[in-house]
Amino acid sequence: MAFQIKPLRPVEQNELFFRLYLKREGCDSNDKTIVNSNEHMEFGLVLASDLPIYDGFGPEANLVARLQGLQSQAGKLTDGWQASVNIVFEDERFNGSTLHVMGxxxxxxxxxxxxxxxxxxxxQGIMYNxxxxxxxxxxxxxxxxTPMKKVPWTLGVPGDTASQT
Incomplete structure (x- = not known):
């Protein structure tokens, strides 16, 4: 087993601030029911979502990310929903980067x-609706x-440099 522990120097942190626009494209077009308990107040209902996120809300708006994940009615109260979603960026600058959001x-x-x-x-932070x-x-x-230096990784045998990317 190979591992490495290094003492920390002052940690570099960056701050992000985005104002974006999540598009809800009509009933059920980007949400799919996974579990429907058929109980009063939808308790136990689980939805999978895939919603586009734009940099504006006009006709010139550009797609920058998608909100993808699960939402469940985890409480018997009217607003007892629990969500665990990823914001997956698709724009050129942040392509493939994600933010994990829960609420x-x-x-x-x-x-x-x-x-x-x-x-x-x-x-670590907050998403405001x-x-x-x-x-x-x-x-x-x-x-x-915290930006981290990209390190090569291998698929297969440790030390196999042929499969590093």
Whole structure:
């Protein structure tokens, strides 16, 4: 087993701030019911979501990411929803980077950013649900993240440099 432990120097952190627009494209077009308990108030309902996120809400808006994940009605209260989703960036600058977001309640204003990958390694912060503009939900992302140096990895035998990328 190979491992390495290094003492930490002052950790470099970057701050991100995005104001983006999540598009809800009509009933069930980007949400799929996985489990339907058929109980009162939808308790036990589980949805999978894949929603586009744009840099604006007009006709010139560009797709920058997708919100993908699961939402479940985990409580018997009206707004007892729990969500665990990833924001997967598709734009040129952050392509492939992710933010992991968790929260409760579909109508709650704040959800926690609890991690990230790519450019946003070790992200911690908050996602705010702001105003609605027709079918667009304005969201604000604020987080700190720690950029990490990319290291080569292998598939297969340790030390096999042929499979490093």
């Amino acid at each position: 409760t309640g579909l109508h709650k204003r704040e959800w926690a950013i609890v991690g990230g990958t790519g450019e946003f390694t070790l992200a 702001l105003l609605m503009y027709g079918e667009f939900q304005e969201i604000e992302l604020r987080a700190l993240y």
